[in-house]
Amino acid sequence: MNTNQLVIALTKGRILEEVLPLFEQANIVPSEDISKSRKLIFDTNLSNVKIMVIRGSDVPTYVEFGSADIGVVGKDLIMEHGSEGFYEPLDLKIAECRIMTAEPVKAPVRSGRLKVATKFTNIAKQYFAEQGQQIELIKLNGALELAPAMGLADSIVDIVDTGKTLKANGLEAKEVIAHISSRVIVNKASMKIKNSIIRDMLRKLNKAVDDKIQD
Numbered sequence: 001m002n003t004n005q006l007v008i009a010l011t012k013g014r015i016l017e018e019v020l021p022l023f024e025q026a027n028i029v030p031s032e033d034i035s036k037s038r039k040l041i042f043d044t045n046l047s048n049v050k051i052m053v054i055r056g057s058d059v060p061t062y063v064e065f066g067s068a069d070i071g072v073v074g075k076d077l078i079m080e081h082g083s084e085g086f087y088e089p090l091d092l093k094i095a096e097c098r099i100m101t102a103e104p105v106k107a108p109v110r111s112g113r114l115k116v117a118t119k120f121t122n123i124a125k126q127y128f129a130e131q132g133q134q135i136e137l138i139k140l141n142g143a144l145e146l147a148p149a150m151g152l153a154d155s156i157v158d159i160v161d162t163g164k165t166l167k168a169n170g171l172e173a174k175e176v177i178a179h180i181s182s183r184v185i186v187n188k189a190s191m192k193i194k195n196s197i198i199r200d201m202l203r204k205l206n207k208a209v210d211d212k213i214q215d
């Protein structure tokens with residue numbers, strides 16, 4: 001392993017727009033406009049640092065196996081993946097939202113086994129087990145808000161920001177399962193072998209987060 005080379009895996013989509021200014025303040029800038037390119041890996045202003053841009057759900061996997069040294073990913077996807085395979089040293093305090101249960105407005109109280117649709121099956125399983133609630137889990141990959149209206153599920157577990165998406169689909173948020181924001185995760189071996197370069201980057205990112213909050 002070249003102890004000077006760093007690969008950073010960023011989550012594409014809405015997190016990226018908020019994350020790039022923080023990296024820029026930490027003096028890491030992609031060499032071309034990521035949003036205008038179909039490339040998946042980019043050089044940066046630093047000859048030893050590369051940035052990959054991939055799906056959030058793949059970031060923990062790349063970092064756990066060391067193909068990326070560092071990742072930026074939502075806490076929801078870390079919880080869903082399991083966090084034993086890497087360190088999570090920094091909360092970037094961006095892309096904040098909640099993972100919640102939601103039901104049709106004025107849904108009757110149900111007894112017995114609840115049908116829950118979600119893409120976050122591990123999070124839902126753990127949450128309802130802690131509540132002592134028996135559930136039937138239905139895995140969906142998107143448009144969860146449709147499931148109750150179409151009779152597929154009684155309840156959903158999903159990301160809520162403003163709550164507008166739920167409201168537009170006749171649903172209301174119920175219980176907060178977790179508060180979510182984007183986190184920096186670090187491969188365990190990289191943290192040892194590339195310690196000084198990673199610590200330096202974390203220190204600069206931490207300062208960028210603090211500066212942004214004080215603005």
Ligand code: AMP
Pocket residue numbers: 074095096097158159160161162163164165166
């Ligand atoms: P809202 O209507 O503002 O409550 O936004 C809810 C929808 O936006 C969810 O279904 C999510 O797919 C998406 N969303 C909002 N915030 C985030 C975030 N921080 N990370 C990922 N998805 C999000």
